[in-house]
C-alpha cells in the first residue's frame with residue numbers, strides 16, 4: 241500500500257504534454273552571515289566586514305530545505321537538489337542541506353557576489369537543465385535583504401509564483417500555498433511547475449543527526465562555473481558606500497509607571 | 512523623466528503608503544503618475560487623483576488584480592513601462608511580491624526598500640537587518656524600486672488629476688485565488704499608527720497577550736505589534752510581527768513589553784521617535800535603544816501604567 245501511494249503521489253503532470261515524470265524539488269540555498277552575528281561596517285565604507293565572521297545557511301533557505309524534505313518524506317517528491325551560487329565555501333552550505341536530507345548538490349562557483357538579477361538568471365538555467373516540478377527557496381537572504389530572487393526567477397521562467405509561504409500542500413499537478421500577507425493570510429493554488437518562497441512559520445528546520453552528517457559526506461556535489469549556465473553579466477548596481485546607520489543612544493531608566501507617563505507627556509511630548 | 516507609482520489599497524480605500532511613495536517619486540521627477548490596479552476601484556482612483564503632485568491616475572481592473580496576484584500585477588505594469596523611466600512601489604507584502612518580477616522582465620536590477628533618494632540614480636537602503644546602510648547607484652535605463660514608506664512624509668491631498676482606464680493585462684492564468692483570512696480590526700493599521708504597543712514571548716499565552724497588550728493599546732489609540740517569538744507561539748497573528756522580516760514601523764511612540772530586543776526585532780522599530788521598554792531583565796538589549804526603560808515585571812507595570820494614564824487624563 242505504502243509503495244503504491246509513493247508512486248502515485250510522486251508523479252506529476254507537466255503542462256499540456258500530460259507526461260508523467262518523477263517530481264524533483266530544486267532548493268536554492270545561500271551562504272550568509274550567521275543570523276546571530278551583528279554585521280559590522282568596514283571603516284573604509286566598502287562593505288560589511290565578513291573576515292572571520294561565522295557564516296551559515298540563510299535561515300529562510302533552511303526552512304525551504306526542511307519543507308522539501310517533509311514533502312519527500314510524505315512521498316510527494318523523488319529527489320531534492322540543493323543549489324548554491326557562491327564561493328567554494330558555499331559547499332559547506334550545500335553539505336548542510338545534504339545532511340538535513342537533500343539528495344544531491346550543485347555549486348556554481350564564483351567569487352563575484354552576483355546581484356539578484358544574475359542569481360535569478362543562473363537559477364533559471366539550472367531549472368531548465370534539471371526540470372524540477374517545484375522550486376522551493378527562501379523569501380529573503382538576510383545579508384542583502386533583497387527579497388527578490390524568487391519573484392524574478394518565477395517571472396523569467398514564466399512559472400506561477402507564491403511568496404511568503406506558511407503552508408504548502410501538493411496535490412497532483414497543483415500546489416496550494418498559504419501566504420503571510422500584511423492583513424493576515426492568503427491561499428493560492430498554482431499549476432506546477434512553480435516557484436514558492438518560504439516564510440518563517442512554514443516549519444522548524446531539523447538539526448542534522450550525526451549519522452546523516454556522515455552519510456552526507458558521500459553525497460555528490462557537482463562544482464560548475466557560471467559559464468556552464470550562461471555566464472555572468474556585469475552588475476547593474478554600483479555600491480557607492482556602506483555606512484553605519486545613525487546610532488540610537490540608550491535613554492534613561494524610569495522609576496515607575498507614573499514617572500514614565502509624566503516623562504512621555506512633558507519631556508517627549510508623545511501623549 | 513516620468514515615474515509611475517503603483518498605489519497601495521484594498522479596493523475600497525487608498526492607503527497612506529501611496530502618498531509616501533509619491534513623495535519619494537517626486538524626489539526623482541515632477542512627472543509622477545499613479546496606477547491603481549484592482550477591482551471596482553473607482554473610489555480609490557478618485558482619492559489617488561487628489562494626491563498633491565500627481566499628473567494623472569491610471570486605473571486597471573480585473574478579478575486577478577482585485578486579489579493583487581503577483582503575475583497579474585506585473586502583467587498590468589509591464590506594457591506601461593514603455594512610457595516610464597522608473598516605477599516606485601510601496602514595500603508592502605503586495606509590492607514586494609510583484610515589483611521584482613517587473614525588474615526581471617525589464618532585465619534591470621530591482622532596488623529594494625529604499626529609505627532615501629540621493630539623486631535620480633542613487634538610493635540608500637538598509638541591509639543586514641538595518642545594521643548597515645548601502646548607497647547604490649543604478650546604471651539601468653529603467654528603474655524598479657520598492658519604497659520603505661515609513662522613511663518618507665505623506666504627500667497631501669490638494670490635487671485633481673485626470674483618471675484614465677488602462678488595459679488590465681493578461682491576469683494570472685496558472686495561479687488561482689483560493690481564500691483570504693484577513694482580520695478586520697478597529698485599531699489603527701500597524702505600519703501607519705502613531706503609537707504601537709508590542710508584546711513578546713513574556714506574555715506566555717494568547718489569553719495573556721489579549722488581556723495585557725490590547726487594553727493598553729486601546730487606551731492609547733495604538734496599533735498592536737508582536738515579536739516573532741510571540742507570533743510563532745500563537746499569542747498573536749502573523750501580521751502583527753514587527754521586524755526584519757515582518758513589518759517596519761516608525762511611530763511617534765513604540766512600547767515594547769516583554770521583548771528582549773533581538774537585532775531582527777530592532778530592525779523593524781528602531782526608527783520610532785520615542786521607544787519605551789518594559790522588561791524585568793535590566794540587561795535586555797532593548798534597553799540599549801529605549802529612550803525610557805522601566806525594569807519591572809509587566810504583570811505589575813502594565814496595570815500601573817493603565818492607572819497612571821487614567822490619572823493623567825488619558
Ligand SMILES: Cc1cc2nc3c(=O)[nH]c(=O)nc-3n(C[C@H](O)[C@H](O)[C@H](O)COP(=O)(O)OP(=O)(O)OC[C@H]3O[C@@H](n4cnc5c(N)ncnc54)[C@H](O)[C@@H]3O)c2cc1C
Pocket residue numbers: 275299300382440710711712713737738739740741752753754755756757758768769770771772773774775776779789790791792795807808809810
Ligand atoms: C531569519 C530570522 C528572522 C527573524 N525575524 C524577526 C522579526 O521580524 N521580528 C522579530 O521580532 N524577531 C525576528 N526573529 C527572531 C529574533 O531573533 C528573536 O528570537 C525574537 O525577536 C525574540 O522575541 P522576544 O523578544 O519576544 O522573546 P525573548 O528573546 O525570549 O525575550 C523575552 C523577554 O521578556 C522578558 N520577560 C520575561 N518575563 C517577563 C515579565 N514577567 N515581565 C517583563 N519582562 C519579562 C525577558 O527578560 C526577555 O527579555 C527572526 C529570527 C530569524 C532567525
Ligand SMILES: Nc1ncnc2c1ncn2[C@@H]1O[C@H](COP(=O)(O)O)[C@@H](O)[C@H]1O
Pocket residue numbers: 267268269270271298300301323324325326356359376377378379380381382384385386387388389390
Ligand atoms: N547566491 C545564491 N545562491 C543560491 N540561492 C540564492 C542565492 N541568492 C539568493 N538565493 C535564493 O533566493 C532567496 C531570496 O534571496 P534574496 O532575493 O537575495 O533576498 C534566498 O533565500 C535563496 O533561496
